[in-house]
Amino acid sequence: xxxxxxxxxxxxxxxxxxxxxxxxxxxxxxxxxxxxxxxxxxxxxxxxxxxxxxxxxxxxxxxxxxxxxxxxxxxxxxxxxxxxxxxxxxxxxxxxxxxxxxxxxxxxxxxxxxxxxxxxxxxxxxxxxxxxxxxxxxxxxxxxxxxxxxxxxxxxxxxxxxxxxxxxxxxxxxxxxxxxxxxxxxxxxxxxxxxxxxxxxxxxxxxxxxxxxxxxxxxxxxxxxxxxxxxxxxxxxxxxxxxxxxxxxxxxxxxxxxxxxxxxxxxxxxxxxxxxxxxxxxxxxxxxxxxxxxxxxxxxxxxxxxxxxxxxxxxxxxxxxxxxxxxxx
Amino acid sequence: xxxxxxxxxxxxxxxxxxxxxxxxxxxxxxxxxxxxxxxxxxxxxxxxxxxxxxxxxxxxxxxxxxxxxxxxxxxxxxxxxxxxxxxxxxxxxxxxxxxxxxxxxxxxxxxxxxxxxxxxxxxxxxxxxxxxxxxxxxxxxxxxxxxxxxxxxxxxxxxxxxxxxxxxxxxxxxxxxxxxxxxxxxxxxxxxxxxxxxxxxxxxxxxxxxxxxxxxxxxxxxxxxxxxxxxxxxxxxxxxxxxxxxxxxxxxxxxxxxxxxxxxxxxxxxxxxxxxxxxxxxxxxxxxxxxxxxxxxxxxxxxxxxxxxxxxxxxxxxxxxxxxxxxxxxxxxxxxxxxxxxxxxxxxxxxxxxxxxxxxxxxxxxxxxxxxxxxxxxxxxxxxxxxxxxxxxxxxxxxxxxxxxxxxxxxxxxxxxxxxxxxxxxxxxxxxxxxxxxxxxxxxxxxxxxxxxxxxxxxxxxxxxxxxxxxxxxxxxxxxxxxxxxxxxxxxxxxxxxxxxxxx
Numbered sequence: 007x008x009x010x011x012x013x014x015x016x017x018x019x020x021x022x023x024x025x026x027x028x029x030x031x032x033x034x035x036x037x038x039x040x041x042x043x044x045x046x047x048x049x050x051x052x053x054x055x056x057x058x059x060x061x062x063x064x065x066x067x068x069x070x071x072x073x074x075x076x077x078x079x080x081x082x083x084x085x086x087x088x089x090x091x092x093x094x095x096x097x098x099x100x101x102x103x104x105x106x107x108x109x110x111x112x113x114x115x116x117x118x119x120x121x122x123x124x125x126x127x128x129x130x131x132x133x134x135x136x137x138x139x140x141x142x143x144x145x146x147x148x149x150x151x152x153x154x155x156x157x158x159x160x161x162x163x164x165x166x167x168x169x170x171x172x173x174x175x176x177x178x179x180x181x182x183x184x185x186x187x188x189x190x191x192x193x194x195x196x197x198x199x200x201x202x203x204x205x206x207x208x209x210x211x212x213x214x215x216x217x218x219x220x221x222x223x224x225x226x227x228x229x230x231x232x233x234x235x236x237x238x239x240x241x242x243x244x245x246x247x248x249x250x251x252x253x254x255x256x257x258x259x260x261x262x263x264x265x266x267x268x269x270x271x272x273x274x275x276x277x278x279x280x281x282x283x284x285x286x287x288x289x290x291x292x293x294x295x296x297x298x299x300x301x302x303x304x305x306x307x308x309x310x311x312x313x314x315x316x317x318x319x320x321x322x323x324x325x326x327x328x329x330x331x332x333x334x335x
Numbered sequence: 336x337x338x339x340x341x342x343x344x345x346x347x348x349x350x351x352x353x354x355x356x357x358x359x360x361x362x363x364x365x366x367x368x369x370x371x372x373x374x375x376x377x378x379x380x381x382x383x384x385x386x387x388x389x390x391x392x393x394x395x396x397x398x399x400x401x402x403x404x405x406x407x408x409x410x411x412x413x414x415x416x417x418x419x420x421x422x423x424x425x426x427x428x429x430x431x432x433x434x435x436x437x438x439x440x441x442x443x444x445x446x447x448x449x450x451x452x453x454x455x456x457x458x459x460x461x462x463x464x465x466x467x468x469x470x471x472x473x474x475x476x477x478x479x480x481x482x483x484x485x486x487x488x489x490x491x492x493x494x495x496x497x498x499x500x501x502x503x504x505x506x507x508x509x510x511x512x513x514x515x516x517x518x519x520x521x522x523x524x525x526x527x528x529x530x531x532x533x534x535x536x537x538x539x540x541x542x543x544x545x546x547x548x549x550x551x552x553x554x555x556x557x558x559x560x561x562x563x564x565x566x567x568x569x570x571x572x573x574x575x576x577x578x579x580x581x582x583x584x585x586x587x588x589x590x591x592x593x594x595x596x597x598x599x600x601x602x603x604x605x606x607x608x609x610x611x612x613x614x615x616x617x618x619x620x621x622x623x624x625x626x627x628x629x630x631x632x633x634x635x636x637x638x639x640x641x642x643x644x645x646x647x648x649x650x651x652x653x654x655x656x657x658x659x660x661x662x663x664x665x666x667x668x669x670x671x672x673x674x675x676x677x678x679x680x681x682x683x684x685x686x687x688x689x690x691x692x693x694x695x696x697x698x699x700x701x702x703x704x705x706x707x708x709x710x711x712x713x714x715x716x717x718x719x720x721x722x723x724x725x726x727x728x729x730x731x732x733x734x735x736x737x738x739x740x741x742x743x744x745x746x747x748x749x750x751x752x753x754x755x756x757x758x759x760x761x762x763x764x765x766x767x768x769x770x771x772x773x774x775x776x777x778x779x780x781x782x783x784x785x786x787x788x789x790x791x792x793x794x795x796x797x798x799x800x801x802x803x804x805x806x807x808x809x810x811x812x813x814x815x816x817x818x819x820x821x822x823x824x825x826x827x828x829x830x831x832x833x834x835x836x837x838x839x
Contacts, residue, residue, distance in 0.1 A: 042663075042666070043377055043381045043663070043666060043667040043670060044381075044660065044666035044667045044668075044669055044670035045666075045670070048670055049670050049673055049674055052384060052385065052670070052674065053674060055385060056385055056388045056674075059385070060388075070381070070385075071744060072381070073537075073743075074537070075518065075519070075536045075537020075538065075743075076518065076519040076526065076536040076537060077519055077524070079519075079536055080533075080536050080537050083533050083536065108524065109519070109524070109525065109526055110526065111526075112531070112533060154794075157791075157792060162521060162524060163520070163521060163522055163523055163524030163525075164524035165524065168524075183791055183792065184791075185479070185788050185791055185792060186521055186522050186524070186784075186788070187521070187784075187788070188521055188784075189666075191657070191658040191659045191660065191669070191679070192659050194657075194658060195474070195475060195657050195658070195659050196478060196479075198475055198657075199475035199476060199477065199478060201478030201479065201792075202792075210673065210678070211658075213678050213680065214657075214658050214678045214679050214680015214681065214682060214683065215658075215680055215681065217678065217680055217681070217682035217686070218680060218681035218682045220475075220681060295676070296674075299673070299676045300673065
């Protein structure tokens with residue numbers, strides 16, 4: 007009995023101490039962005055910054071720092087150098103845990119702690135507006151008839167886009183050419199200009215060209231169709247696009263998470279604090295607006311759920327990398 | 336004519352007291368970030384973006400765009416006065432601007448730069464106004480091979496008739512190409528030449544190298560010359576500003592040619608930096624004989640400045656109409672556009688006419704405001720050169736290092752500035768040209784990726800560079816620019832040899 011009461015007192019003391027010591031940033035919080043200014047990750051971080059500032063969700067101010075070198079590896083190397091610093095947040099995608107598999111880098115997942123994932127960007131197959139391919143099957147059949155002739159454009163090399171194209175090839179037994187460009191906008195224009203056969207851009211990278219009818223979507227890599235929207239072109243909106251799995255390309259789901267991290271060694275209460283702030287960000291109308299405008303899927307994840315998601319997502323990607331021979335030892 | 340009506344509507348949007356205030360504030364802020372090397376327009380614009388979240392999109396883009404124009408103007412100031420380019424696109428202005436200022440004509444150099452910049456911008460905006468729809472469609476025709484052809488043309492135009500010895504030019508060019516490969520390669524996704532050094536992961540920043548080569552290099556040379564500023568006695572007379580303006584009609588052909596280059600490179604989109612280099616190269620080849628380029632020739636200032644600004648303004652077109660930014664600043668503005676909820680693309684002109692035409696109208700006004708503001712500052716800036724070296728020298732060192740640090744907030748860049756300062760000094764003493772190195776650093780990686788992409792697309796056949804009229808003609812012009820001057824030189828050389836033989 008006595009032991010128990012000592013235990014209870016101790017527990018109570020810890021709780022009280024925990025409350026008294028509840029984490030607050032001690033300096034302006036650095037938002038380290040794993041992309042250059044103007045990229046998708048940059049918009050993600052700056053939107054969060056503006057929402058936190060508008061709703062005063064944090065006492066301290068925020069400074070955005072772009073470290074986009076090496077496809078974003080620069081940001082995560084910076085995390086390694088700042089181990090245990092609770093005043094820095096890192097914004098990325100799945101590149102945080104996939105980059106070390108394809109490039110020889112001086113950081114690993116051990117150097118990062120996940121805080122939250124706030125949104126998922128969708129991937130679609132797009133072809134030129136006046137293209138003969140009306141369904142994904144048409145495109146696949148054409149690729150089978152002429153192996154290594156049709157080209158997919160995408161952003162960067164061995165990144166999300168090329169991984170997805172490799173996955174399409176592995177699933178359907180086809181061979182495409184993959185042409186890497188610098189960013190989604192360029193990739194969209196290459197398709198609109200008819201210089202490539204298709205691309206796998208995210209919705210907001212291609213919506214401008216779709217509005218003009220220069221390109222059209224064939225299917226979306228998601229287990230269910232996207233949220234209904236106003237018509238974009240020719241009476242069709244995002245919700246009218248069939249899923250790829252239901253139209254002949256059996257990849258049930260492929261999405262890119264927008265993630266927030268801290269450096270390894272950051273105290274638990276700091277991670278909990280940021281995760282709570284981000285949770286509240288994800289519940290604001292401005293956030294809903296951002297999700298709608300960029301046609302992403304909003305889904306807040308943290309803690310164990312996020313851990314599990316990362317483990318599965320990493321395993322799937324590494325499987326593709328292995329088959330393509332991209333893994334670095 | 337429809338465009339004209341829309342433009343008038345745009346003026347109605349842009350000409351409100353609030354928007355005019357925003358333009359003046361934007362241009363002034365831009366001037367400040369432009370003058371400080373390192374803290375260029377992209378940094379300045381991204382710092383302002385959070386402030387614009389509460390504004391309506393037209394006001395926001397007017398503020399950001401005005402800042403961009405201001406930065407373009409400001410970037411030329413330090414190029415001319417201290418040989419330190421404030422912006423990547425004003426590197427070519429240093430070649431003749433700095434020597435002219437050194438010879439005591441800083442007012443003339445600055446006025447020439449600002450006036451031709453203003454004219455270039457004006458021509459660019461007129462083109463946007465008249466040809467917006469056509470130009471956007473033209474840009475769609477550019478695939479990887481066409482891009483490579485454009486970069487190749489820029490190289491050829493610039494290198495074709497270099498005044499330095501061809502071997503020294505080749506050394507300088509190769510060094511630049513080598514430096515441009517450091518870091519992650521877009522096409523293969525692998526790291527190159529980083530030697531496991533983290534600081535090299537994002538490559539060697541072009542701006543840092545330029546600050547070292549030009550800023551610190553020049554300073555070292557001055558110190559060696561015995562601690563005096565060459566050509567201190569610069570006469571400053573506000574009337575010089577007007578005299579110089581009257582000089583401008585003499586450079587009519589240069590201005591027309593440079594605007595055309597700028598417009599083309601802005602739309603396609605090769606970017607303002609490539610445009611200014613190419614235009615400088617062309618001016619050097621085609622100008623009337625006279626004093627040598629690189630010694631303070633007026634065309635050497637007019638050409639890059641006109642092209643820089645017409646490209647800068649035209650670069651807004653691919654950003655708005657295609658969602659492809661042709662400069663770092665345009666990329667940041669495009670990010671802002673998406674945050675404000677606008678989608679860049681061919682339909683933006685139809686769905687958001689108020690926004691697009693408000694912006695275009697504001698470009699007329701804010702560039703006009705910009706020219707007036709910078710011309711007012713000319714006497715003050717020109718007076719800076721009168722300050723004794725013992726005071727201004729250390730300040731330049733401080734500005735160089737602070738500027739290099741602000742590029743990426745990285746301390747390793749400070750070492751790079753120092754190293755390239757020494758390289759710049761040694762190159763100067765050994766008479767190796769710096770310009771090819773800089774050009775190769777700017778365009779090298781872009782040219783390489785588009786070459787690589789073309790090779791993937793064509794399964795390794797060089798025929799892709801002559802596969803249609805567009806790419807074929809660009810390549811032909813490029814090769815002609817490279818070969819003709821050299822063969823002319825060679826023929827001349829043979830002839831003079833014959834004469835010598837005959838005389839003997």
